[in-house]
Amino acid sequence: MNIQDIRKLFPILDQQVNGRDLVYLDSAATSQKPLSVIEAVDKYYRGYNSNVHRGVHTLGTKATDEYEGAREKVRKFINAGSTEEVIFTRGATTALNTVAISYARAYLKAGDEIVITHMEHHANVIPWQQAAKATGATLKYIPLQEDGTIALEDVKKTVTENTKIVSVMQVSNVLGTINPIKEIGKVAHEKGAIMVVDGAQSTPHMKVDVQDLDCDFFAFSAHKMCGPTGVGVLYGKKTILEKMEPAEFGGEMIDFVGLYESSWKELPWKFEAGTPIIAGAIGLGAAIDFLENIGFDTIEAHEHKLAGYAIERLSEVEGLTIYGPKERAGLVTFNIEDVHPHDVATILDAEGIAVRAGHHCAQPLMKWLKVSSTARASFYLYNTEEEVDKLVEGVIKTKEYFSNVF
Template structure:
């Protein structure tokens, strides 16, 4: 991987923060955007801006082609069978809520089970918690190992014939662990359950094939994979999507509207009421082109190597506690400095131009499991280098000295 060329593709990285060259280590919150994505969005607004699926004029046709072309691109990128299995959403949060609000009530009743883990992002935790409360279903948790991993054996012991839905992240946004999704999907299907996979942290970093993984539903967020904010996607097997009712109503999702009843379009249109996120879809398509140009296998290799380097460098600092496994670890390194609040750590690091995240990372149940209120988190992406990690390590040493 040509690290210098890649870094040059991201204009925002060419700046100083507090007199220091920017080191951006917060990509799990949102990734930076390459010039190709910025240019694609700019070109759409300057040349093709129109509403889709409505006008027969040239701009409307071009906008529709770009929007539906983006759907085809997402489908191929994650290995869906057909573009109709891709529903554009505002992001992973909206996609997960769509499944929980539309599919969930149709299959759950009192005594049924929803299986998740304690390490889920709130977006893949609260919808199922609230669904259980509404339906009388039981919310169950696959127990975590000491290092925060989920084993196939633990999943096997938790998922039962009463389980109707298993919802789990492919990659944890705090622990950096990659879960054995294919094996968990096999267990779920053997018991007649469906599996919903939160792909917010996996899609940017790993080659994803939803058919190979056995996902029934899979979600992604564009802004975490070099795309713009406000665009994401839900993948669902077509038979499952066909069985679901819309939860938002308005223009473009209807087939026929009568005075007292209405009918809906086929999927995915029935779930995309109103003017869709057209420019966002154009930007997401450009982001996929960029990631494929670099190569997803190459991105994964680079990040795993960099994560191992970061774990090694940071573990040499006295008084640091690093969370998560040493292996099966992607580019998320979560840590705390002894007797220093994570927000203070992040503030001092920022004074050295190093951007990290501090807080509970939308994972309060996991924080309680770790017996902490919050942590600091450095999250890596394809534009980061060993020099960035060295800057982080050096700034952490100076942070320690500042609070000594």
């Protein structure tokens, strides 16, 4: 399937913004949705909208079958050992908070260490800050190399016998850095720590195998991988999940409720209190079908080519700084000298080009970069080199505009 055929599967791309053809370069924030995903969600609401697990009527049975069928698709997609290890959440943020609450607060004590990096998204910083405050544990950071990568020697120096949790994003949403998760996890395990992975920016773009990574927890969101908003996944090793208490309580996750004591359902349902995100899970299943039909080798190669082309073209612009390593995922974060990133994004929007500007939920990394904010163009399977050219033209126009103003 060529790029133009792929683009036709995304209805939203066929529109104009401010009188210009839309150039959507903000997929790291949220991706667009193919028609097959939209139709899967629509089909649920039109044809068999019902709660799951609770009724024996036809619509309830159909909804339950589709919901649990989506769980099996996720299991195969990330190569989990069992559907018991696949928990549906509201997104990667909820998944990481679940680990920080149900695992960290239960098992950490004063003197223990949690290790993360300066590049983490706030969703992989704040839960650990709170867990450290609640337990007396210490939060430590693996230092970054000058180009925004992680050296294994620094991992080995930072992770000690007191380290109980190491939590690292697989791909940086700012730098595009692809972290050596498998190797970091090996260091963590050698010291007796668990390995938590924020896969929000990796899962949409590369094949993930949680058993090969040997991570203990893995979190990701549907909306960044062509799926609906408001749904995500927490993978956890069964042996660990079984020992954990739920983070939320209520209907659906119980086995027996008495006046003063209650017991929980087996995995994975003990972590899914209340009515789950049924349509979202079904939509995620459809997104997995879509992406696997395209093929992750194809997706990764396409994005790698686009990122390389974008860096090549943007490097020609005088006074423009690009952040991150040469080898990266499909995004480019940059600043134009003497032009605020919000102004860059505003001028580009006038040209129909959607990019992200701000701190990208990564303020510790902005501090490390010695900037307050940046502009970011992120690519996905539906973007083209022609769109990169429009981005560069827009950046040049922005630079010229502010040169004339000042």
